[in-house]
Amino acid sequence: MRMEDIAALVAPDxxxxxxxxxxxxxxxLIAMGAVFVAVLTAATYGKSSRVFADKLAKQISEFxxxxxxxxxxxxxxxxxxWIGEIWPVSEKLRQFYHLFFDIPGHVAMLAVLTSIVTARAWRRHKKGSSVHFVLGGISCLAWMAALMFFVVGWLELVRAEGLAPKMDPLVLPDLLQNPKAWLVWAQGLFLAxxxxxxxxxxFLVARRNKEDYGRDYYAWAARTLATRALSSGVIQVLWGVAAFAALSLSWAEMVLQDQSPRLPTALAALSDSSALAAMLMFLFVSLLAWLSLVPLIKSxxxxxxxxxxxxxxxxxxxSLTALVMTFHSLF
Known part of the structure; x- marks a missing residue:
């Protein structure tokens, strides 16, 4: 990686x-991830932390x-x-906006509605119950489906090199067989x-005066959220590295190689990738994000x-900005 590659990343354009x-x-992504964090928080803590877990699940749902x-x-x-011709968008972003009026957007709207219902259920009944888990589970499934449809739709836009036709439900099973889509989807899920x-x-800081649940609760809640952010952050970076490798390498050509070693070929291809500088920046900034959470967890x-x-x-x-640069360079 050259200094020119790093300088190119911070260029205004x-x-x-x-x-x-x-x-x-x-x-x-935060709105989607909040549903998963709320459900996992309410589901994974035992009787000793049940009251705290229910309160945190309620607050995260509202967040x-x-x-x-x-x-x-x-x-x-x-x-x-964009429509008012006040601030035009790039060609890629213009294509992506069409997904909001297609199957991905319809499923996302369903996810939004289920999230609203789940949050209202937590507001009315502050103690966890089977209703919360059923509604939260449905909302999580809706968000996972919406994320996957946006990912496969985005990959189709890239492959079509233009405005892709509307999604055909009969073709979706074939699109879901793309392993690259699942790698990007998994990273997006844990990133959220x-x-x-x-x-x-x-949000805990902003709500502390209005909802004074006590110092012990807020200390526990902050450590819990920091731990969730750290564990999910590490996993999403691992998925991100896998997605970067999958999108950077020509797997078909490597498989067809006869006797030449594939590992050196793969490493050479990754080192020559136009997205390597952005990916390394993403990894470095992600490391800083992890380190910033350690004092919160231990305090x-x-x-x-x-x-x-x-x-x-x-x-x-x-780090999200660096990740956007990485995928932009790959495509």
């Missing part, structure tokens, strides 16, 4: 569009609804500025949970570390 796209993706509203507002505003866990820390009073919470969210946003 590359950095600013990546920051804008990351800004649109961030609230959407997801708040961010979901912001995301829908941002997407609608950006679409309106990592973002929701990190962003939820700031007996993590709510005092508000600056570290804010710093973590900023670092995670930068």
């Amino acid at each position: 590359v950095l600013l569009p990546a920051l804008g796209l990351a800004g649109l993706l961030l609230p959407g 997801g609804m708040l961010v979901l509203g912001v995301w829908l507002l941002l997407v609608s505003a950006r679409w309106g500025l 949970m990592a973002l929701a866990g990190g962003g939820g820390l700031l 007996q009073n993590p709510m005092r570390l508000k600056g570290l919470m804010l710093g973590h969210v900023v670092i995670v946003f930068l």
Whole structure:
């Protein structure tokens, strides 16, 4: 990797569009991840932490609804500025917006509605019950399906090199057989949970005065969210590396090689990838995000570390920007 490659990443014509796209993706991923974090929190903690877990699940569900509203507002505003010819969008983003009016968008709307119902159920009944788990499970399934449809739709747009036709439900089983789609989907799923866990820390700070559940609860909740953000963050990076390798290598040519060693060939191809600099930046910034969570997990009073919470969210946003650059370079 050369210094020219690093300088190219921070060029205004590359950095600013990546920051804008990351800004649109961030609230959407947080809203999706909040549903999973809420369900997993309520389901995985035993009797000793049941009361705390139910309160945290309720708060994270409300956090997801708040961010979901912001995301829908941002997407609608950006679409309106484009339609009104006030702020044009790139060709790739224009193609991606069509997915909101196709099967991915329809399933996403279903996921939004199920998330609203789940959050209202937590608001009415603050103790976990089978109703919460059923509604939360349905919402999680809807979000997983929406994410997968957006991923396969995006890959089809890339393959078509133009405006792809509307999705045919009969063709979807064939599209789902693409292993690259599953790699990107898995990373997106754990990335959403990592973002929701990190962003939820700031929501705890904002809600502490209005919902005073006690110092012990907020200390436990902050450590729990930080742990969720760390574990999900590590897993999503591993999936990201796998997706980077899958999208960078020509697997068909490697399989057809006779006796030549494949590992050196793969390493050479990865080192020559146009997305290598962005990927290394993503890995470095992700490491910083993990390190910022360690003091929160170990602290007996993590709510005092508000600056570290804010710093973590900023670092995670930068890592998402680097990830956007990586996929942009791959395609």
